[in-house]
Amino acid sequence: MFRELTRRALKPIVFILCLIPLIWLIARGFTGNLGANPIEALIRGLGDWALRFLLITLAVTPVRIVTGWLAVARLRRMLGLYAFFYATLHMLSYVGLDHLFNWSVLWEDFVKRIYITFGVSALVLLIPLAVTSSDKIVRKIGGVVWRRLHRIVYVAAIAAVTHYFLMIKAGYTEPMIYAAVLIILFGIRLYKKWA
Template sequence: MALAPVMNRLLAHKAAKPVWWTLLALPFAWLMWGAINNTLGANPAEALIRGLGDWTLRGLVLTLAISPLRQWTGWHQLLRHRRAIGVATFVYGTLHWLSYAWLDQGLELDALLKDIAKRPFILVGTLAWLLLLPLAATSFNRAIKALGAKRWQALHKTVYAIALLAILHFLWMRSGKQLYGEVAVYAGIVGVLLGWRVRNAWRQRSQTPARRTPAVSTG
């Protein structure tokens, strides 16, 4: 039996969405359990902030991977769950930024603004989070109808810019300890996904028949 039809049936099942939401919530539950039980290491605040950031980046990569995976595997029902992954990514990103603002800066606006201006990796991370806000705000059916499909799709293509900013944020954060291995893995995956998007767009454009230019009348 071919795998694609089986996977599509499973992904379309009414129980699939609750399963997805449960899986997406598990990392947060694990981090909260660690924070409550003091198992996050010597610096639990830093571990919590970084853990939430890691899952934000993973969510971005998974969101970007949905379309290529659909094409490569034939699992077309994956599209039904992209919105849940995107919303969960925004939630993790918001919790990551709020944890930094609270645990690192004590929710003091003055200190926050000074730190954002002083440290480039914080500035880039904050910018990536701010760019996620309009995507989260337009992730509902009413917003899609209000914007129109083309404008909505154009807006949500900024997720690639957000992913690149997130990797730059991760790179600068890890550069202090010169730990680049994990950064390279994420950068490589996003590079492949972005390359797939560019190649796909170029192929679609090349297959679109050119419009005929009407002949100019000479009288």
């Protein structure tokens, strides 16, 4: 009974927990606690959480393998969609708040600043994964095709970590941690595949 209740409660609890970073950023914005450049802080915060959720999503299978906790696998889709959600908000904040939808300036940024190119690439790679995340689509395209398509998530994660590395002007500790986590997660997947 308790195990069944825990299993049923897990998804709604995680769903609400995943909204907390957004609520926290909005609350900080309304109370004037986003620092001297609130738009930049909001964009950065949304991007940080997009990357964190992407890595958390990639960690689901290794956590299941290492711990034997099968219920965590049911959270993967929701966590992946949250990664896409935060990445989309990150991009919309950059496009709408920082550049006020000035497409010529945005295009110049995209061409001139390689970190923008990597960031946009990461988001574009996540789009087909978000679009094909429903059970109906999985049945329509087939599990084998779906699994192959969703391997793109690793390319998206590499692009996202590279975006972060190239964007930072100083203090590389955080992007190095994200890169190390990605390498470890990728290593566990490769080990599982070849073991």
